Amino acid sequence: MEQSFIRDLASIVGSEYVLSDRESLACYGYDATPELESAPGAVVLPAHADELARIMARCHSAGVPVTARGSGTNLSGGSLGTPTGIVLQTSRMNRVIEIDKENLTISVEPGVITSAVHRAVEALDLFYPPDPGSMNISTIGGNVAENSGGLRGLKYGVTADYVMGLRTVLADGNLLATGGKAVKDVAGYNLRQLLVSSEGTLGIFAEVILKLIPKPAAKKTMLAHFPALEQAALAVSHIIAARIIPSTLEFMDRVTIKCVEEYAHVGLPLDVDAVLLIEVDGHAAQVGDDAAAIGEICRKEGCSLFQEATDPAMALQLATARRVALSALARVRPTTILEDATVPRSCIAPMVTFIQKTARKYDLTIGTFGHAGDGNLHPTCLTDERDRDEIARAHQAFAEIFAAALDMGGTITGEHGVGLAKKAYLPQLVGTTGLAVMGGIKKAFDPSGLLNPGKVF
């Protein structure tokens, strides 16, 4: 990257906020996605929307690509820049601008950490439900760009359901304001929901207005252990059929249970095929009724142990089993390929069975955990990227797993995004008509193709 251009960027944000030394570029050369690396030409850290817009305008006139990056927790290579472009690092834009208690909104800059939003609003008895696994390090900007999910998605939906307004800097540096604090707005095309989950390819967020709801008055946490996978799947079906929507309805298979117990020693039995972590929340009476009904359903389906938290410490312990699943799996082998094949809820059992069969076929260790309630599974392959043969088998296995998900009416990614990692699978899902329309939309926002080039399609 030319020194004169680096100086231009430094004149906007200050020289200490433009990184171009080899060590820094190496640090920004990867994100949470295995096997992918690509160091950018420079890293720029604007302090506020105005600096962001000026950086974008400068890059636009120079034809330099821009990739936005929050905390780099992306799992599809979506926050990796290119050697000829810059990474736009949002971590300095981390102010909570306003909490509006009357309209139940919070306005934040993109670099605010997700769990900081949780803490800020829960102190006021308000609630921001989306809780992606990475919430203690991930940023709101990244959550919006990827439409992050989380453990409470079944009842409360995903990030998109809480984005009321966006101020977005487009590729040419122009600001696009969409939505706001009005609950309803149908004036023109819904650019706001189009920008959500656009993975940094249509614009970079300068401000996000999020919807808040009242914090549930009560909550109950349960863990149900099932000797057989089918029993757990039937319990999920019967809970839904009983017209109960738990806030959390999470699943772990035998491989995951074993890794979690070895890592966290939370007392999981090792002789079961599946556990379900179930949480219900709301009015105390409803929570009591729902928990009792769920206990009955799980026992009827043959669960070998049904644990119901009697205090917050025990609730935390039960939830920990699921919260640490990824960390527990990740320590077993050097490389962890975490996928997010997603199916309709009714297909959870056949999908998990198919994943296990495919793991055996290709002689792989795959642990599966995830959001049973919304069909969003995380088959996680424990491997070693230096073993090229095993890696090749893993990719073959995932190709079959994605094809099966599509056959069941599912999708290739429920919450991790397409980025670089899933690009090859997108055409199969959206077809040539879908790809053509998406290409046209990309052109409408970013005719020169400078925003996060090479990602999505």
Next chain:
Amino acid sequence: MEQSFIRDLASIVGSEYVLSDRESLACYGYDATPELESAPGAVVLPAHADELARIMARCHSAGVPVTARGSGTNLSGGSLGTPTGIVLQTSRMNRVIEIDKENLTISVEPGVITSAVHRAVEALDLFYPPDPGSMNISTIGGNVAENSGGLRGLKYGVTADYVMGLRTVLADGNLLATGGKAVKDVAGYNLRQLLVSSEGTLGIFAEVILKLIPKPAAKKTMLAHFPALEQAALAVSHIIAARIIPSTLEFMDRVTIKCVEEYAHVGLPLDVDAVLLIEVDGHAAQVGDDAAAIGEICRKEGCSLFQEATDPAMALQLATARRVALSALARVRPTTILEDATVPRSCIAPMVTFIQKTARKYDLTIGTFGHAGDGNLHPTCLTDERDRDEIARAHQAFAEIFAAALDMGGTITGEHGVGLAKKAYLPQLVGTTGLAVMGGIKKAFDPSGLLNPGKVF
């Protein structure tokens, strides 16, 4: 319209389903929007998706514009065709394709009537919340195209929040499938949410998959009468501040109350400035607690009468007062201009006050009712389109009302769409950058500009 082209269309759907006689065209020359009329060149009624796609392909190759129409309840002129084009009438595509009790979805053709969906799913203890005022005649296709709201929007959201999947026929006759039964899906751009509220300008729906939720176990209906507008607005604020989200929180002003009472004789007192219709639903215990807290808040704010339904018949009677508001207003004068200026919830009182002041300034009768909980107001001007002077004053008044809504951080339309009626206001709201992006999106879907030409922008 050329007879050979009419015959082509008839060869696809059968000659009885292509209307081109003068009487039929006159009938399709208007919708529920006052002052606007435009008869199409022909009306075509396909029986299913395949006929729809073939009609679209034929029109595409002939360069003939297509305007989709459900029941014609549109309030912004969005279902009016052009003399050189056809109106694509969806009423024969009215099958409920499937109710999936495990995945909690219903799949319907676009011509299914909204309240038919309510009846079908409520029989199974399921719930489809969106309930636009026109729900007994409006179609799901129209609801999705306009992103219709309704009285339950505060707690349950609008149509967009329930659209999980769409099969859409594009301008060239190609089918675009987006979304499905998987709860989470972030593969590629969110074309589904872009198609929702696109007002027939991007594609015509062949099938809609809607999300269902469990039917609330209990419900309570209340009506609170307030001597002063400010008291009602404060009650709304304090209900929200008490972390209660009613399913319905509706408002009527003095003009509306008077018209409703004269029309429906439901026992509304004529000496109050505002009534609030409030409904809470959910677990019986929660409903009881919420209703008690709401009663206390309303009394504290000085409500002169607080009615709480003691049985379903009384609940229906209380809700009727609000449900008939539009009909009651519409019978007073020959022409009813129903608008939908929308503001953040906190601005309800200043907005209603501004509307009343503006009505006096221009010597107009404007009754205001609407969704107080979500800031979506319906100032309704009772006028006579033959009185050109009064109509001109009405348009001036609404221009000021929209400007005030925008000043308060609101929008020009909360749920009725832009169509023809709001076109002039759109640039002010979305700006040149927004318009340019929307133009690019239109081009990506419909490069020849054949779908509902002249609408939105």
